[in-house]
Structures are given as C-alpha cells and as structure tokens.
Amino acid sequence: MIRTPLRPLARILRARETGENPDAIEAENRAQRHAAIQERARGSARTRLFFMSCAFALAFGTVGAKMGVLAASQPSEPRVQTTGAQIISQRADITDRHGRVLATNLLTHSLYAHPQQMVEPERAARELVRIFPDLEVERLDKDFTGKRTFVWIKKKISPEQMQAVHDIGEPGLLFGPREMRLYPNGHIAAHILGGATFGKEDVASAEVVGVAGVEKAFDHWLRDPANDGAPLMLSLDLTVQAAMEEVLGNGMKVMNAKGATGILMEIKTGEIVAMASLPDFDPNDRPRPLLKGDPSDSPLFNRAVQGQYELGSTFKIFPVAQAIDLKLVSPTTMINAKAPMKIGKYLINEFRGHNYGTLSVTDIIVKSSNVGTVRVAQLLGPDRQRDFLQKLGFFDPTPIEMSEAPTGKPLVPKRWPAVTSATVAFGHGLAASPLHLATAYATVANGGKRVMPTLIHDRSQRGGEQVLSPEAARIAVQMLRQVVVRGSGRSANVEGYEVAGKTGTADKPRPTGGYYGNKVVSTFASVFPASDPQYVLVLSLDEPSTIGAGGESRTAGATSAPVAAEVIRRVAPLLGLRPSTETQLPMVERPLPDRLKLVSN
Structure with missing residues (x-):
C-alpha cells in the first residue's frame, strides 16, 4: 500500500504562492490517514465477530445434536474405562443347560513394583505385609532395596486390597489390568469345570488358560474370538448337580466312606445331567496336585x-x-x-x-x-x-x-x-x-x-x-x-x-x-x-x-x-418326573431247545 505523505511538496509550494497555511494541509492529510486506519480496524473487528459467531453456533449445534441423539437412544449402564492395553484373554462363559453361569470372567488388577521409583521402600514393604499377610517383609525389603527394576507382588488382587495399596501412597507401586476366571458356585461341579490359570502375561494384560476339566478340553474354543463371546453350554443342570452333591456328601459321611462318586445320565442322548466326585475342591482356589502317594487321596482326583x-x-x-x-x-x-x-x-x-x-x-x-x-x-x-x-x-x-x-x-x-x-x-x-x-x-x-x-x-x-x-x-x-x-x-x-x-x-x-x-x-x-x-x-x-x-x-x-x-428321591422331581403307580410287565418267554431248559455242569 502507498501511503500519502502528510506534507506533499507540490501542494506546499502552491500554498506558499497563494498565501495559504501549509500546516493546514498536513492536518487535513493526517485526519484522512486516521479515518482510513479506523475503517480498516472496524472491518477486521466485523470479520472476527463473524467467525466467532459461526464457531459458537457450530459448538452449540453439536452439543444440541448429541443431546438429541442421547435422548432418542435406549438407556444403558455406563461402563468404566481403564487405561492401558486391552486384556488379551476374553474367555467365553460356561453355563449349564438352562443358561445359568458356571464359569465367567471378572475384571481385576495385578500389583507390581518399580523399586527405582519408590520413595520409602521399607515402609512400603511393611504396609504390603499388613495388607497381604502371606508376603514376607524381609523378602520385600530385599527386592525393593536391591538392584531389581521390576518386582511382581500379586498376580490378582481384590478392589478392597487395591484401595488399601492406593492408601500407602507409594509411587513405585503400580497396577495392571487383569481378567481372572471366576466360578460363582464354588465347589459345585468342580471336577467337571476343572479350573484355569494365567498363561502368558505382562503388566498390561494376561492370558487365561484352562488347566483341567472342560476348561482345558475346550480351551481353544473358549478363547476363540470367532465365537463372538457365545457361552459354552454344558449338559449339566446346576440345581440337580447341587442336590446330588449334597446328598452324596451326607451319604459319604454317614457311610464313613473315603470317597464317593455319582453320575446321572440321560439314556437317549447320553448327556450328563450331574456328575460328582468327593472329596472335591474350589476351582477359584485350586489346590496343588500330589507329588507322591495314592492319586485318589487328592481332591483333584476325579x-x-x-x-x-x-x-x-x-x-x-x-x-x-x-x-x-x-x-x-x-x-x-x-x-x-x-x-x-x-x-x-x-x-x-x-x-x-x-x-x-x-x-x-x-x-x-x-x-x-x-x-x-x-x-x-x-x-x-x-x-x-x-x-x-x-x-x-x-x-x-x-x-x-x-x-x-x-x-x-x-x-x-x-x-x-x-x-x-x-x-x-x-x-x-x-x-x-x-x-x-x-x-x-x-x-x-x-x-x-x-x-x-x-x-x-x-x-x-x-x-x-x-x-x-x-x-x-x-x-x-x-x-x-x-x-x-x-x-x-x-x-x-x-x-x-x-x-x-x-x-x-x-x-x-x-x-x-x-x-x-x-x-x-x-x-x-x-x-x-x-x-x-x-x-x-x-x-x-x-x-x-x-x-x-x-x-x-x-x-x-x-x-x-x-x-x-435318596439321590433319586431328591432329583427326580427336579427332572420333571412325576411319581406313578407301577404296572408290572410280564417277562417274555422265548421258545428254547429242551437241552437249555436246565443248564448244569
């Protein structure tokens, strides 16, 4: 842009010839320059206000549209989102024949430590032993104050234990997401389900693998993402299974037996409705196998x-x-x-x-x-x-x-x-x-x-x-x-x-x-x-x-x-069988050779 000079020489010379005041020319030019500057400022302000109005309109329009979508959608419970990598193992549920859950997954956390980030390792060790009595304070002290850069403390902890560790306030104690296997019915059908444990794992994920029973037999199927989370439906009836285990346990005590087993099977299909072996165990806390002696002495023995x-x-x-x-x-x-x-x-x-x-x-x-x-x-x-x-x-x-x-x-x-x-x-x-x-x-x-x-x-x-x-x-x-x-x-x-x-x-x-x-x-x-x-x-x-x-x-x-x-008396009504009046059916006699009418030496 070419700016007009405040005292143009030609006009100044003419003004002096005609006897005009040259300063009036400068004042006039200065006023024109200020008016031009103000006009440009007003135009810039109008442009900014326009764009700001558009931005506010777009923002409020987006919020309004989102509110409309939420108002028109079906209500659902909010899901808690966790930071870190997605859990590797999304293991399918196991249910009985009526869809009642026998095994499912529970989101929990693991606990580990970075000793180089710890501020008070000795105090942290004492507090952890208070929360987890099975840990040893001497071992933790050695791990936290030595040269180790990573220490596993617990592979899975409860929400209450997690909060207690939070309260310690130690920055070197860290948590990793875990998906653990949960058996909500405890001992019921323990030998059939078998149990699961962690396979490959790191701080951000863990793989759940079956170790026995149907958990191991169907391990690949239960971990296959192609099944889209569909549960594995067993032939068991949870109610019948629980009733048989209760009667079998009482009978085992009354008869002073070392062990007991019961199998209830549908004749036409071969489906196992209930199958129990006693003594049993809780698959949530699966015991270690026996290393010597009679295998039948172990509760793991089916x-x-x-x-x-x-x-x-x-x-x-x-x-x-x-x-x-x-x-x-x-x-x-x-x-x-x-x-x-x-x-x-x-x-x-x-x-x-x-x-x-x-x-x-x-x-x-x-x-x-x-x-x-x-x-x-x-x-x-x-x-x-x-x-x-x-x-x-x-x-x-x-x-x-x-x-x-x-x-x-x-x-x-x-x-x-x-x-x-x-x-x-x-x-x-x-x-x-x-x-x-x-x-x-x-x-x-x-x-x-x-x-x-x-x-x-x-x-x-x-x-x-x-x-x-x-x-x-x-x-x-x-x-x-x-x-x-x-x-x-x-x-x-x-x-x-x-x-x-x-x-x-x-x-x-x-x-x-x-x-x-x-x-x-x-x-x-x-x-x-x-x-x-x-x-x-x-x-x-x-x-x-x-x-x-x-x-x-x-x-x-x-x-x-x-x-x-007693088992039949308890489970027959649960199976939908009604007591009936028995009709004796005659034996069918087949014609036989005389030499077979009396079989002797």
Missing part, C-alpha cells in the same frame, strides 16, 4: 472318570443280557448254581457261603449268584463275552469331553482264559470307571443301542451301534427291577419311580498284590423309571462301612443303594 475299580456284581447283567439276546437262555431257564464251582485249580463261591442250588436266570440276577452268572458266561464262551464288553466300551477310555478322560482307560486282562471269563462275568479282574458302567447301563436301557456320554447340551449324536436286541434289553431292565423289588437292592426302592438296578461290592486290590480283607468299593447302578427308562444313575462309595442290626456291613445293598435312593 473318581467318576479317572477311577479304575472292579465294579463287582453290577457286571452280572451283561452276560445274562447277552445270553438272552443270543437265545441261549430265557428269564425262566433254570441254571445249576450249586456252590462251590471249580474252574481249573480255582474255586468260585457265593457271598457269605450261600449255596443256591438251582436258580432261574432271573433269580441269578436277583440273588446275585456268582456261580449262576459263571454258568451263563460259559454258554457264551470267552470270545463272545469279550467282544460284547468291548462293544459296550469297556476296553477304551470314555469319549467324554474332559482332559482327564484318556487317563481313565480300563484295566483289561491281556489274556482271556476260562478263569478270567468267569471272574469278569461277576465283576472282578476288569477295572473300569463308574462312567464306563453308567454308559454300559444306558446302552442296555436304550433298547440295546450304544450310548456315548457327553457334557455338551443338544449335541447331535449319530445313531449308535445296536449291540443288544431291544427285546433282550427290555428283559434285562425288568430283571434289574426285580433286584430292587425283592433282591439285594431293596434299600434303593423309591416309591413311584420304578427304580431298577444292581448292587456290586468288590474288594479293593492292594498295591503290592492281592486284596484287602476289610476295604471295598460298593456300587449301585440303576435305571429309572423301569417301564420307560429315561435316566441312569451310578453311585459308588470308596471304603464304606456302616453299622446295622446285623453288625458292621460294607455291602452295596447297605451302603451305596440307600444313598442312591
């Missing part, structure tokens, strides 16, 4: 899946059902059950020295005759007997979805001579888990069609192999019903629920060989209702002993059977 027991007379229904299926015998076929029976150099006797003489096939099961069962097994022959037990699943681990399942492989004799065939027929010489037994009974009760156990709800199963004819399976269930009506299982009878089952008492083997004289495993395997089988319950007590009218007793009829009855 007796239902990992236990390998000779299951005694519960096996007797298998050779009998197979013989009926092959039309070798019928329920009324008379068998020579005279005791003792000699096989090679071995004698087979009856419990408490009984000698039943001649029994029908039905009464062999009702009276639990060892000799009578061996006679039936001899009709089958070792090869057919072995093949049938293999089809029932007694030679392989159960396919249950638990990390412990492979460890429960049955102990099967390598050779199968006549004496092995005889002892296995009445439940000795072959050791399997209670879950194996429950699966086999479910197969018999399922019209002879193979059942595969599962812990996943609504998992579609392919049709199982038909290992037994439906008619033979129906007759076998009727025989088991007679055991409860008038046999060794009378203490398991629950009015209105038509319980059918078989008792089994087996001496416990010594680790050094042979058997204990006063230690047994008592088992009651049952099906209910007998007229329309829907559920299988297998209940087993380890080293039970009870005092009755006849003195001390360890038999299944006096120990496991009454506990099983």
Whole structure:
C-alpha cells in the first residue's frame, strides 16, 4: 500500500504562492490517514465477530445434536474405562443347560513394583505385609532395596486390597489390568469345570488358560474370538448337580466312606445331567496336585472318570443280557448254581457261603449268584463275552469331553482264559470307571443301542451301534427291577419311580498284590423309571462301612443303594418326573431247545 505523505511538496509550494497555511494541509492529510486506519480496524473487528459467531453456533449445534441423539437412544449402564492395553484373554462363559453361569470372567488388577521409583521402600514393604499377610517383609525389603527394576507382588488382587495399596501412597507401586476366571458356585461341579490359570502375561494384560476339566478340553474354543463371546453350554443342570452333591456328601459321611462318586445320565442322548466326585475342591482356589502317594487321596482326583475299580456284581447283567439276546437262555431257564464251582485249580463261591442250588436266570440276577452268572458266561464262551464288553466300551477310555478322560482307560486282562471269563462275568479282574458302567447301563436301557456320554447340551449324536436286541434289553431292565423289588437292592426302592438296578461290592486290590480283607468299593447302578427308562444313575462309595442290626456291613445293598435312593428321591422331581403307580410287565418267554431248559455242569 502507498501511503500519502502528510506534507506533499507540490501542494506546499502552491500554498506558499497563494498565501495559504501549509500546516493546514498536513492536518487535513493526517485526519484522512486516521479515518482510513479506523475503517480498516472496524472491518477486521466485523470479520472476527463473524467467525466467532459461526464457531459458537457450530459448538452449540453439536452439543444440541448429541443431546438429541442421547435422548432418542435406549438407556444403558455406563461402563468404566481403564487405561492401558486391552486384556488379551476374553474367555467365553460356561453355563449349564438352562443358561445359568458356571464359569465367567471378572475384571481385576495385578500389583507390581518399580523399586527405582519408590520413595520409602521399607515402609512400603511393611504396609504390603499388613495388607497381604502371606508376603514376607524381609523378602520385600530385599527386592525393593536391591538392584531389581521390576518386582511382581500379586498376580490378582481384590478392589478392597487395591484401595488399601492406593492408601500407602507409594509411587513405585503400580497396577495392571487383569481378567481372572471366576466360578460363582464354588465347589459345585468342580471336577467337571476343572479350573484355569494365567498363561502368558505382562503388566498390561494376561492370558487365561484352562488347566483341567472342560476348561482345558475346550480351551481353544473358549478363547476363540470367532465365537463372538457365545457361552459354552454344558449338559449339566446346576440345581440337580447341587442336590446330588449334597446328598452324596451326607451319604459319604454317614457311610464313613473315603470317597464317593455319582453320575446321572440321560439314556437317549447320553448327556450328563450331574456328575460328582468327593472329596472335591474350589476351582477359584485350586489346590496343588500330589507329588507322591495314592492319586485318589487328592481332591483333584476325579473318581467318576479317572477311577479304575472292579465294579463287582453290577457286571452280572451283561452276560445274562447277552445270553438272552443270543437265545441261549430265557428269564425262566433254570441254571445249576450249586456252590462251590471249580474252574481249573480255582474255586468260585457265593457271598457269605450261600449255596443256591438251582436258580432261574432271573433269580441269578436277583440273588446275585456268582456261580449262576459263571454258568451263563460259559454258554457264551470267552470270545463272545469279550467282544460284547468291548462293544459296550469297556476296553477304551470314555469319549467324554474332559482332559482327564484318556487317563481313565480300563484295566483289561491281556489274556482271556476260562478263569478270567468267569471272574469278569461277576465283576472282578476288569477295572473300569463308574462312567464306563453308567454308559454300559444306558446302552442296555436304550433298547440295546450304544450310548456315548457327553457334557455338551443338544449335541447331535449319530445313531449308535445296536449291540443288544431291544427285546433282550427290555428283559434285562425288568430283571434289574426285580433286584430292587425283592433282591439285594431293596434299600434303593423309591416309591413311584420304578427304580431298577444292581448292587456290586468288590474288594479293593492292594498295591503290592492281592486284596484287602476289610476295604471295598460298593456300587449301585440303576435305571429309572423301569417301564420307560429315561435316566441312569451310578453311585459308588470308596471304603464304606456302616453299622446295622446285623453288625458292621460294607455291602452295596447297605451302603451305596440307600444313598442312591435318596439321590433319586431328591432329583427326580427336579427332572420333571412325576411319581406313578407301577404296572408290572410280564417277562417274555422265548421258545428254547429242551437241552437249555436246565443248564448244569
């Protein structure tokens, strides 16, 4: 911009020639310059005011629009946001069949220290020991005053503990976000859930990994982001599980047993509705495994899946059902059950020295005759007997979805001579888990069609192999019903629920060989209702002993059977089963060759 001079020379000269005052010219130019400056200032002010008005209008418009959006949106609870990296592990929940939570996640924090940033390390050590009594003040003093630059103090702390550490006011004590696994029901279903712990971790994140049970078996699935947080739905019913664990725990105390296990399974689907092993543990505070001694002494030991027991007379229904299926015998076929029976150099006797003489096939099961069962097994022959037990699943681990399942492989004799065939027929010489037994009974009760156990709800199963004819399976269930009506299982009878089952008492083997004289495993395997089988319950007590009218007793009829009855009495209404008036169905007699009407030596 060219500025006009205040005293232009040409005008000054003309003014002097005409006698004008040159100072008037300067004053006029100065006034014009000031007027121009003021005009420019007014224009600049107007521009600033315009832009400020636009800015205020935009700001208030944005706030108003946001308020309108919030007013029109659905209300929701505010979420607390934390600084730092996102937790790596977003592990899916585990629920029961009704969607009730069995395992979930809890946002918490870890506690660590940067000793070089600490102002009063000795005081901080003393205050931390006051908050966490399991810490050692000497160890903390050494860590805080030494050369270490990083110290883990606690991998997870509660909000109350976090606030108490805050109150110490030590800048070198720092917190990291954590997602920990929480089991809100404590001990309930502990062995099935297993537990979880921290895997890879740093101060800003931690990976939660399963260490046992379904947590380990489905670890990859539970951590897979592709599932979009969908829960893993188990076949368990939390209410039924809690009821069975309560009854089983009380029964274990009353019967003075070392341990106990119970399995409740749907027959048609193979779904496990409840499965318990006692003693148990709290997966929120999982104990350390035993490093020596008997594994079954640890509360971590899952007796239902990992236990390998000779299951005694519960096996007797298998050779009998197979013989009926092959039309070798019928329920009324008379068998020579005279005791003792000699096989090679071995004698087979009856419990408490009984000698039943001649029994029908039905009464062999009702009276639990060892000799009578061996006679039936001899009709089958070792090869057919072995093949049938293999089809029932007694030679392989159960396919249950638990990390412990492979460890429960049955102990099967390598050779199968006549004496092995005889002892296995009445439940000795072959050791399997209670879950194996429950699966086999479910197969018999399922019209002879193979059942595969599962812990996943609504998992579609392919049709199982038909290992037994439906008619033979129906007759076998009727025989088991007679055991409860008038046999060794009378203490398991629950009015209105038509319980059918078989008792089994087996001496416990010594680790050094042979058997204990006063230690047994008592088992009651049952099906209910007998007229329309829907559920299988297998209940087993380890080293039970009870005092009755006849003195001390360890038999299944006096120990496991009454506990099983109480379990059925408690859980049947929870399962939606109504008590009914029983209708006795007649046994079906098949035409048999005359030579099989009486089987003897």
